[in-house]
Every structure is written in structure tokens, then in C-alpha cells.
Amino acid sequence: MHRQSKVASEALRQSTESFIISQKAYVTVGRQDGVVAEAVMSKNQTPKAGLLIYFQNSGHLPARFNFGPDNRFIGLIPPSTPVQADHEFEPMWRGRDKNGHPGGWTGTITIAGNSSYQGILFELPEKQLRHLLDEPLGPYFYTSGKYEYCDGFGARVCRSFTIRYAGDPYNRFFLMTEEECMASDLQVRMSSIMRRNPPDWEYLNPCAVEREELSAPIKQLPQLPR
Numbered sequence: 001m002h003r004q005s006k007v008a009s010e011a012l013r014q015s016t017e018s019f020i021i022s023q024k025a026y027v028t029v030g031r032q033d034g035v036v037a038e039a040v041m042s043k044n045q046t047p048k049a050g051l052l053i054y055f056q057n058s059g060h061l062p063a064r065f066n067f068g069p070d071n072r073f074i075g076l077i078p079p080s081t082p083v084q085a086d087h088e089f090e091p092m093w094r095g096r097d098k099n100g101h102p103g104g105w106t107g108t109i110t111i112a113g114n115s116s117y118q119g120i121l122f123e124l125p126e127k128q129l130r131h132l133l134d135e136p137l138g139p140y141f142y143t144s145g146k147y148e149y150c151d152g153f154g155a156r157v158c159r160s161f162t163i164r165y166a167g168d169p170y171n172r173f174f175l176m177t178e179e180e181c182m183a184s185d186l187q188v189r190m191s192s193i194m195r196r197n198p199p200d201w202e203y204l205n206p207c208a209v210e211r212e213e214l215s216a217p218i219k220q221l222p223q224l225p226r
Helices: 002-023 126-134 190-194
Strands: 027-029 037-041 048-057 063-069 073-077 081-084 094-096 102-105 109-111 115-125 141-150 156-166 172-180 202-204
Touching (some): 027 172, 037 126, 048 126, 073 126, 073 141, 115 141
Antiparallel strands (some): 048 115, 063 109, 063 141, 073 081, 094 102, 094 202, 156 172
16 A cells, blocks of 8 residues: 555656646747847937847746846946946845735736747947947957746746857857856845835745645646545
8 A cells, every 4th residue: 555655646746747847937048030139229319229139938837037137247348438238137026024914026027838028138328239249359249147037836947148249241149158047146135125125024935836726736637545
């Protein structure tokens, strides 16, 4: 009887894992056609330009999503002009007050299952972005960022990436690296949050699953004998 129970338990575990793997959100950099990013220049008198980057959710469940550049420093225009982005990556957070009542949270984007999303990694003055692309300090212009998402089953995924722009004859962006973030990348920047929220708030996992049907055993799968 004990052996049968153990076999049933292992079968349930494997079935549950297979179900989660087949259904969870799975986000990567780039579109299905291979396009990673594009530089978008203004068509009117606004002297602004942006780096448009693409993401793909190849999973079935929607992904709650957040992204941004690694930091505000984008590059250097000779002889010594720093190029600064308009923002940088800040990890998701969710809070509640000392009485357990829901508090604030970061805004997130939702990428539906089996779909793509395009967003602005950063904005710059058009002249600065053109200079970085046309006259980089090295053979290519590099930039990097981070993205994170909730997979729909309570897991939080964070990835860092680096892309480069190659000029003639390619004139396009290529994905160079994509790897897991360090644990420190997901630490909430308390200094910025504390300016908006009370100091006694508790900060929770922003991807925690609170729906009973996802936190309980999957009903369609065989249950263990009692």
C-alpha cells in the first residue's frame, strides 16, 4: 500500500509539473520574425527618439510584465558628453499596511499568451541617438536592460539582456546575451518607495498566486489515496 501511494504521489507530481510547464507564461526578447529592437526617430518637429524593443510570450497564460534599461547611463559622445536615459529598471513590488489591508503596487504590463509586446526601452534627444548608432565608440553600439514577469503560477522570473546595433550592411539590432538576473536585481529600492508609502508597510511577493484554483491541487489530475 505504501509503495502504491508513493507511485501515485510521484505520478501526481510529474503530472502537475507537466501541466505547469505547458501552460505557464514564458517571455523572451524579440518577435517571432527575429526582430529584436528598432530605433524610432521623430517625424515632426519634436527632437525626440526612442529605442523600441520587442518581447514575446510563447506560453499560454498571460504574463504580468515589467522592464527597463539597466541604468540611466547609455553611452558617451566624444569628447565627454554623457548620454542619459529617461528612466531605469525598477523591480515590481506589492505592499500592505500593518492591519493586513492591501496597499500599493507597481504598475505592470500584461502580455497575453502567445502574443508579442513592443515597448520603449528609453528615450533620448534624436541627435544623441543618431550619434550613438552612426558613430559608436567601438565597432558596435551596445545597451542592456532587464525584464521580469509573473508566470501565472506564482513564480517570478527576471532576465537581463544585452543588445547591439550593427551598421552597414546590417543596420539592425542583435540580441547578444540573455541570462538570469542576480538576486540583488530584484531588491526593492526602499528609498524611492518610502517617499510614497508609510514606513510600516509590509512588502510581499508581487507574483504570489491568490486564486484558490491555482494554489490548490489541480482537480483534473488523479488525487492521492486517503
